[in-house]
Amino acid sequence: MHKVISRRALGALASAAMLAGVLGGCSTQATTTGAEGSAPADGSPAANAVELQIFAANSLEKAMPEVEKLYTERTGVTFADTQYKGSGDLVEQMRGGAPVDILITASSGTMDDAAEADLVDEATRQDMFVNDLVVVRAAGSDIQVNALEDVAAVDGNIAIGEPGAVPAGKYANQALASVGLYTNPEGEDGAYADSIASKVVEADKVGTAAQYVATGDCAIGFVYTSDVYRYDGIEVAYTCPDDSHKPIVYPGAVAASSKNAEAAADFLEFCMTDEDALAIWAEYGFELA
């Protein structure tokens, strides 16, 4: 029995040592990968193969992959896993040191933040899309919203993007402020009026707000027109007037840290001029700026 036990102990130790060895190997690898400073963009061993890392506003989640696919077919340029988050999160992630080639946000404000922090090349900045802010309800729901004031009377929760990270939330708050349901006309750092304060559910990106409405967790939500085309089960109840919020534009720019700045600029150009790419944006409801 003594032998049995010691063999076990030995086995355990041996496996521990082996695993530690594996780890040792991994950590060396990790350091070298880190030194290149483009870990997620790795996996492109060929010297001339370009892989672009795009950070795009969450609302582009369904349309952008199709445009990327089209571009890959045309040019062979590939794309690392594109990040679709709230624009504020994307800028924070860039600040955190994530390697990026192209940033597309859903508001001028977030792009300004990125520009101020020298994260993007200001010379390449251009307005790409415009969008509309809409109030959505679950498909088939009988909720009626005929004016922004009606939002206060809706029975059920209201999904709004978290204004710090989600531009759609900021626009929504601006619209609410125009009818006195939010205190700060800038759409941030304010408080909701008592009539809706307890009903507001904040979402971490505009897609989450749309999803809350689609699943019935919220009765209505503030999203973009284009979001209606990428989520099943929601429909437009009301389109917010253009003058109730700041104009919704999607600026795009090449990241300052990009190692493929030229290829990145080419792709932005393609997005805005190629007629097949334009057809994809049109399908998904993105109007070119």
Next chain:
Amino acid sequence: MESTTQHISAQGGPGTAPGPLPVCAAAQTGGLRGGREDRAPRRPGSAARPSAASPACLLAARFALAVLAVACLCMLAAPHAAWAQEAAEAEEGSAVAECAAFGVSGFTRYNTGAARLVDGEDVGYRYPLPEDCTLVLVNTDEGVYVHVDETAAARAGFAPDDAGDFEALRVILEQLDEEASKGGALLADDPGTSWTVTTGDEVEVGAARVRFAVEAGGRRYCSVVPADVPAGMTPQEAAAAQGIDLGDAVRWVEGGQIVAAREIARAEAPTAPDQLAAFFANLDLRPLWVSLKTSGVALAVTFALGLLAAWRTMGTSSRLKGLLDSVFTIPMVLPPTVCGFLLLLVFGQATPVGRWLIDHGVALVFTWPAAVLSAIVVSFPLMYRTALGAFESLDPQMLDAARTLGWSEGRIFRRLMMPLAWPSVAAGTVLAFARAMGEFGCTLFFAGNYAGVTQTIPIAIYFEWMSGNTDVALFWVAVVIALSFAVILFINVYTARSQRYRARGITRGGRRQDAGAPPAAQQATDTVRLDQEALRALLAQPADGAEAAGDKGHAARQSGEKGRR
């Protein structure tokens, strides 16, 4: 998968032509749909129930696992099965009418246009059109306008003046519109809308004029221009001058080809296994590999570090031990997001420490090693705590006994502590692995969500659900449940086995010793006692052995005295 095909009967539109058509239409769609949807969801639940009642533990567990897998597959298949019945034989983006000779193919919906110039030419606010487009549908506030190319219509056998053809076309277009809507508003939403079919080139809608097919830059567009464009002005200049928003004149535009019904390729209605195969073909399995790889490597580190920390902490003075213990355990108490945030601060570019590290080649943020580090941080306390608990429950007298035998600390750890504490350590290892697999907050914060690099299963579930791919999310949920089940099963089976082995070991030891062997009933209840029993048996063995029997027997007696003191 969702936009396969529609088999449309030439009826269904409101206020329509007479004849036997309405009957055939209503019967087909209504009957099939209702029956299927009712049946499908009930399958998983009813199948899963009997497994819980099964008696034989292990068998039941295996059976439950199998049932779980089947149930999950059913859940995935159910919506598709419903589709398979409803859909019929036309390829994607096309539809035919049963009672008409024509159909529509290559159908696409464009929800917005663009005011950009085409090759430097201002054609107004323009919507793209599919290639070889012979049918354009424009939905406006004033009604729906359908333009058909005259020659194409004649070839397809469509007569714009014929009421029956008109209604058939409307039904086809409403069906195709629903397929292509991507969840947007539908033509069918508003049955009262007036429909106009025309072979003309343009139509006036309020202050705007819609030109159905404009050639520009080698392509065709449907463009919106002001109704009145003064000479010398481009359409957009005129719109700006007159204050018309061309983009608001039209809700959306759709295009396709009107063709004879026989020209539309009939597609086989996909069967449920095909749908399932297609689902798995499109499924990105990388989250599973990333998860296994990440938690595997994390576990290796956690295992070594956790044991080392537990072993070292055990021997230290109580005050230092308290401090070390808190430091080692705190990641378990902290919310994972806090761990992630702290890691991001330490390794990210936002802090001097992070910048210094990055300058010296340690750029971890949003990389795979970051995911591993996150998993290590959150799983380490589990390994450490279980190992420490197990080590502390060992009888210190036994360890002292071994010391008096001249065993080195390392040897005591390897030969005495590890074997005795092994069941707890093994359980701790499995728990740590499960925790590493399930890590979400810290990984998301520190390593981000990069598919194939840092996207583990829990992160995939969240993001797939968020982006509306509920079936994929469900699949991963099923995988996680199956994995967790396997882990728990493994712990149970392993514990049962190791106890069997211990029971056997003690009986053997007991046989060698004379009287005073503990009764068998006691062994199963008290683990600490069990350890002592096993240890005694272990120490007794060499005493019985051939070599150096006298020496070791003496030492054992000594250790007994030491313990009593």
